[in-house]
Amino acid sequence: MALTITCPICGKRNGYEFRFGGEEKGPRPDEKDLTPEKWCDYVHMNKCVAGVQEEWWFHKDGCGSWFKIHRDTTTNLEKEVKDENKVQKAKSGGQK
Amino acid sequence: MFLKSKPMWGKKTKLKSSYDVVIIGGGLHSLATAYYLAKEHGITDIAIIEKNYIGFGGAGRNTAIVRANQRTQYNVPLYKEALDLWPVLTKDLDYNLMFNNCGNLNLMHSEAAMKAARMTIATAQFHGVESHLIDAKEAKELVPALNISEDITFPIHGAMFHPPGGVVRHDAVVWGLARGAAKKGVEIHQQTEALDIGTQNGRVTSVTTSRGTINTKQVLISAGGYSAALIYDMLGIKLPISVLTIQAMVTQPLKPVLDHVVSSGAYHCYANQTLKGEIATGAHMDPWPNYTTLNTAHYIKHQAEALSEFLPCLRGVRFMRIWGGLADMTPDMAPIMDGNEQVEGFFMDCGWGYFGFKSCSAVGKYMAEFMAKDQCPDMLKPFALNRYQEHKLMGETAALVNYSPDN
Numbered sequence: 001m002a003l004t005i006t007c008p009i010c011g012k013r014n015g016y017e018f019r020f021g022g023e024e025k026g027p028r029p030d031e032k033d034l035t036p037e038k039w040c041d042y043v044h045m046n047k048c049v050a051g052v053q054e055e056w057w058f059h060k061d062g063c064g065s066w067f068k069i070h071r072d073t074t075t076n077l078e079k080e081v082k083d084e085n086k087v088q089k090a091k092s093g094g095q096k
Numbered sequence: 097m098f099l100k101s102k103p104m105w106g107k108k109t110k111l112k113s114s115y116d117v118v119i120i121g122g123g124l125h126s127l128a129t130a131y132y133l134a135k136e137h138g139i140t141d142i143a144i145i146e147k148n149y150i151g152f153g154g155a156g157r158n159t160a161i162v163r164a165n166q167r168t169q170y171n172v173p174l175y176k177e178a179l180d181l182w183p184v185l186t187k188d189l190d191y192n193l194m195f196n197n198c199g200n201l202n203l204m205h206s207e208a209a210m211k212a213a214r215m216t217i218a219t220a221q222f223h224g225v226e227s228h229l230i231d232a233k234e235a236k237e238l239v240p241a242l243n244i245s246e247d248i249t250f251p252i253h254g255a256m257f258h259p260p261g262g263v264v265r266h267d268a269v270v271w272g273l274a275r276g277a278a279k280k281g282v283e284i285h286q287q288t289e290a291l292d293i294g295t296q297n298g299r300v301t302s303v304t305t306s307r308g309t310i311n312t313k314q315v316l317i318s319a320g321g322y323s324a325a326l327i328y329d330m331l332g333i334k335l336p337i338s339v340l341t342i343q344a345m346v347t348q349p350l351k352p353v354l355d356h357v358v359s360s361g362a363y364h365c366y367a368n369q370t371l372k373g374e375i376a377t378g379a380h381m382d383p384w385p386n387y388t389t390l391n392t393a394h395y396i397k398h399q400a401e402a403l404s405e406f407l408p409c410l411r412g413v414r415f416m417r418i419w420g421g422l423a424d425m426t427p428d429m430a431p432i433m434d435g436n437e438q439v440e441g442f443f444m445d446c447g448w449g450y451f452g453f454k455s456c457s458a459v460g461k462y463m464a465e466f467m468a469k470d471q472c473p474d475m476l477k478p479f480a481l482n483r484y485q486e487h488k489l490m491g492e493t494a495a496l497v498n499y500s501p502d503n
Contacts, residue, residue, distance in 0.1 A: 040336075046324070
């Protein structure tokens with residue numbers, strides 16, 4: 001089954017138009033007192049939830065926005081969770 | 097299926113309240129580890145806990161290809177030993193694993209790819225693994241079905257030829273190892289779900305299952321694609337893993353046409369002919385993490401296009417079956433094997449991506465040694481989890497320019 005993703009600007013589109021941008025991990029850690037452990041946790045580590053998770057997507061073949069959705073990883077279906085889809089203005093390309 | 101019939105590996109046993117070792121997951125890495133624990137270290141009080149049935153996951157879904165032409169000095173010796181073990185295991189287990197030593201042909205479609213192949217071949221030869229660089233004409237002589245003309249999307253420049261590789265019947269490995277382990281006293285409990293791992297003062301004390309709690313001092317999680325979620329759920333340990341659905345398919349049976357495993361990175365496609373005559377081919381990985389194991393029309397179309405370009409004799413051939421499994425990918429395309437580090441008595445063997453099958457024989461042997469002696473064998477030391485913190489990522493993938501879940 002294919003995936004569809006709702007872009008906050010373009011609406012519901014084919015999942016292959018997007019690039020997955022990783023699990024939501026909160027803000028980038030402060031460089032002051034940054035330990036290798038904290039940095040590694042932010043850069044590499046995942047929870048690999050089998051269920052609903054909050055995650056980032058990039059509309060690479062569309063409007064270029066970065067945004068968050070909730071998706072069930074066991075069904076590939078988006079989940080409505082309030083306060084979602086706050087558009088983050090895409091910064092310079094490829095950054096997340 | 098589970099209640100009436102007698103399992104093929106021996107007697108059905110009752111789950112006890114305590115074992116020396118509990119292994120979560122009934123796949124090949126678990127079965128091989130249990131087999132070697134019993135065979136080489138005399139540890140036989142082992143329970144394998146499997147939620148579905150043995151071989152339900154990657155063990156029965158992979159495309160059965162084995163090879164030892166990986167890229168780094170840490171990986172090549174491990175895969176070489178795994179490759180060398182197939183004939184040995186066939187004898188030891190007294191079970192025909194149907195090792196078809198047909199050789200692998202890895203197609204290269206640019207001068208840059210040929211250059212990368214030269215380095216990989218040098219690594220293989222340094223470690224005593226047979227691997228050669230051949231040109232397009234020689235590739236055509238080996239596999240006459242290949243299209244070496246220049247008017248396809250990715251013309252073939254040459255290939256990396258690795259004669260010792262081939263195909264092993266993956267189900268036979270599951271059955272052979274299950275029977276071999278059970279004969280030595282290992283208990284296999286299907287339809288039993290592991291729910292939690294109990295710890296006290298930083299040590300493993302028990303495993304809670306859907307059929308009651310088991311006291312134990314050593315636990316191994318080697319549950320393939322499900323490992324990362326289980327490890328986070330039970331112990332709160334996060335791993336640098338992304339779990340993706342990977343798909344494969346077979347065509348209708350044909351007369352013999354392909355007597356090598358042929359693969360192409362540029363076409364993102366590999367194919368071999370099974371003993372039954374089908375062309376088994378894969379593999380598309382979803383570029384986003386999911387546990388669905390569902391198939392996509394996108395992939396069927398991609399595969400038909402790729403195969404009809406570089407193996408044009410397959411044009412018009414029908415696909416008969418398609419399936420999906422899980423690949424747990426790490427950023428450096430190398431696995432994570434660790435133990436006694438995060439929690440005393442807890443071992444993990446995961447992050448194999450799509451290399452779990454070809455490594456299972458050797459990894460079972462070394463994980464067993466690790467657990468029996470409580471000391472990490474030199475072979476497994478480079479695969480510890482803390483390599484990510486130390487920025488010692490392995491070079492199995494050339495460079496992480498675009499950090500994506502499917503690399």
